[in-house]
């Protein structure tokens with residue numbers, strides 16, 4: 463499968479490397495980035511052509527599927543162009559920077575009549591999250607009552623400003639909880655906590671978010687994007703008869719000088735490296751079979767709508783008012 467990649471920054475470059483060396487049945491044949499020097503460097507990794515415009519990638523007759531890894535506010539227009547061209551597209555999260563823009567993608571795909579869009583919520587491919595999902599599905603902890611989530615990053619790049627800890631980071635917890643619990647989130651409340659002096663004041667970091675699902679389950683999610691000590695993602699579902707918690711991959715524990723030390727991953731590449739490979743492989747395999755599976759445009763829309771409610775919350779419980787779900791997305795596992 464010939465893939466065109468739009469956006470060859472941090473994760474775009476990683477995805478090009480993965481598609482080139484670790485994913486079977488695909489190769490990158492075209493790339494675009496507004497940073498033309500960067501695009502040329504990354505094109506060379508894959509032996510691909512660096513195009514002059516994003517639309518040249520989408521319209522390239524040799525390109526069979528597109529991967530969008532540019533900044534979030536560019537996603538919706540690029541995905542809409544892919545749908546208009548009838549090309550399958552894997553779009554990095556978030557699907558869009560506003561729920562209105564995400565809904566346009568949902569509506570365009572529903573009008574097209576079959577799925578073309580997969581959203582890059584890679585946690586659904588992580589062996590730890592899959593274990594939690596399997597335990598819930600088997601009824602091992604009875605009925606879920608509440609979920610504790612933690613999402614800590616070492617730090618954030620310079621462009622990470624404003625409410626991005628909600629729109630760019632919390633969206634992972636939103637998607638994971640919708641998928642694990644198989645229900646929509648209907649309200650969000652952001653509880654103010656003291657802010658870290660190591661974060662820009664504008665970012666208001668960390669944040670504690672309460673999410674309520676349609677069947678009354680409550681999720682507490684801490685998002686702390688300047689935690690410094692490591693990349694730490696946790697999730698524990700508490701049920702009527704037990705709990706199930708995410709197992710992160712572990713390294714050997716070193717016992718020395720009266721202590722015991724275990725290394726933590728320092729970024730998402732280290733923590734979710736295998737999940738990204740498995741996500742890409744599943745996407746390629748499905749598209750080569752003529753279908754698109756995995757997190758859908760509806761999932762992307764719902765996640766952005768919840769993040770938007772969290773942004774609006776400022777301490778108050780804020781409901782999430784989703785549009786009516788088109789029939790194309792009925793029967794999906796997460797929704």
Ligand SMILES: NC(=O)c1ccc[n+]([C@@H]2O[C@H](COP(=O)([O-])OP(=O)(O)OC[C@H]3O[C@@H](n4cnc5c(N)ncnc54)[C@H](O)[C@@H]3O)[C@@H](O)[C@H]2O)c1
Pocket residue numbers: 468469470471472473474494495496497500516531532533534536554555556582583584630730
């Ligand atoms: N799933 C995950 O865990 C994960 C991890 C990292 C990033 N992401 C997502 O991937 C996207 C990119 O993040 P990143 O960390 O690689 O950012 P980045 O800033 O490193 O890379 C973005 C790239 O896009 C380019 N770009 C900017 N505007 C563009 C445009 N209009 N068209 C084409 N290219 C354009 C930039 O020049 C840059 O090279 C974001 O949406 C982010 O949320 C997801």
Ligand SMILES: O[C@H]1[C@H](O)[C@@H](O)[C@H](O)[C@@H](O)[C@H]1O
Pocket residue numbers: 615630631634687730
């Ligand atoms: O774009 C990144 C990425 O999605 C990571 O998985 C997440 O941990 C970060 O918070 C976010 O900024």
